Amino acid sequence: MFEITWSSFTRIVTVGFLAYIGLVFFLRISGKRTLTKLNAFDLVVTVALGSTLATILLNDKISLLEGLTAFGLLIGGQYIMTFLAVRSKTFNKFIKSEPKLLYLNGNFLEDAMKKERINKVEILQSIRNQGKGSLEEVQAVVLETDGSMSVIQGEPGNTLANVKSDKKI
Template sequence: MPSNAFLAPLPDLLRVAVVGALAYVGLVALLRVTGKRTLTKLNAFDLVVTVALGSTLASVLTSESVALLEGLVAFATLILLQMAVTWLSVRSPRFQSLVKATPALLVYRGAVLEDALRAERVSREEILAVARSSGATDLSEVGAVILETDGSLSVLSKPPEPQARTSTLTTVSDAPRGPAGPQRT
């Protein structure tokens, strides 16, 4: 084991502290300027940007070969790319369909949709766990379980008998339509 495995020279420690503080301030400033949407995890590309920002910060902190300015440019590049993808997604349904998945219905009115579970690689045990964590004591109490575009599972309580209203399931693929299912309004 090298003798400096646990200790580092004072100049190296000072570099980490100073560059780390400046990189942190720079990243926070960029995130404040670009808005809340930059760090949301609404889909896969948002998650990739969040992880990449963390990895870049770690590289700037721990690698002497990465200058502070290089790290700040990397932050700005990642954030600008994320902003461009979200800007295009909002304005172009075709582009949005390329970069974003659609939510998938896994349980509807207490019934587990086995084909959907297999297609999305979700186990029945995971469905039961998410139902329990939402407070359901029986699957029949669950109106829907949806695999969201960011990979999280949403549990909706079973609604009262359908009336004229806007359902949150209208954009979920394979959601039943008609009197028992979501209505598009």
């Protein structure tokens, strides 16, 4: 359980260092967009990259080249998906959800909350996380495409332009 052989230690250090360098190289050539978490798909890619790195490090049946190929496949797939999403509204709608208005001007939007499976306590928590002590300080709360909640102070303006709502904004 607490044993490690010299050869396994050497493999972990060597392959780990090279896999890390390979991952950094792939991330640099693929651009900043690869590690953003703008939606659920991006989060899955980020987690998969970490899982792949761990597998390369700890599974001696996986070669460095196989691991680097997996990195390339994940990053290449994400690049293709985002490339298509930027160029096709239909494809973009297929892979991404829309932000959803949950609270507006003192009113919790119950239908939207039920549809998104969000309760009032979670909205209040996100408001507190933004350092707000009162609902009077908040004009709107939006459930973003990445699952986070944006808390808006002041009059909601054009930042709500693409937010899906059953209420007139």
